[in-house]
Amino acid sequence: MVSYPSNYRTMREKNLAVQHWYFSTTCRIMLLAVLGFFGVLYVTQLSTASTSGYVMKDLNKQIQALQQDNQKLEFEIASQSSMQNLQERLKSTDLVMAGNVQYALLTGSAVAMR
Numbered sequence: 001m002v003s004y005p006s007n008y009r010t011m012r013e014k015n016l017a018v019q020h021w022y023f024s025t026t027c028r029i030m031l032l033a034v035l036g037f038f039g040v041l042y043v044t045q046l047s048t049a050s051t052s053g054y055v056m057k058d059l060n061k062q063i064q065a066l067q068q069d070n071q072k073l074e075f076e077i078a079s080q081s082s083m084q085n086l087q088e089r090l091k092s093t094d095l096v097m098a099g100n101v102q103y104a105l106l107t108g109s110a111v112a113m114r
């Protein structure tokens with residue numbers, strides 16, 4: 001028979017030590033701590049996602065309100081720059097319509113020479 005040194009453990013002893021550690025209180029506490037940690041992370045991510053959903057919804061409402069305001073302003077610009085509106089505003093000023101317009105023609109093609 002082969003004798004083993006006393007400081008070496010057999011495979012059976014190693015397996016029993018691992019099984020003993022799996023069922024020990026330390027292993028259970030570590031497992032519970034890991035599960036608790038991941039549970040807290042899950043709840044944090046879930047609340048962050050739901051909060052960002054509400055923020056996105058509010059921002060979309062603001063975008064829609066600003067688009068409506070922009071359309072109103074574009075309509076106001078178009079109505080103020082219409083020819084009929086311009087003519088009505090010109091009547092209220094003291095401007096006189098130009099009569100016979102004469103243009104001056106230059107005889108030479110060069111305007112300035114060096």
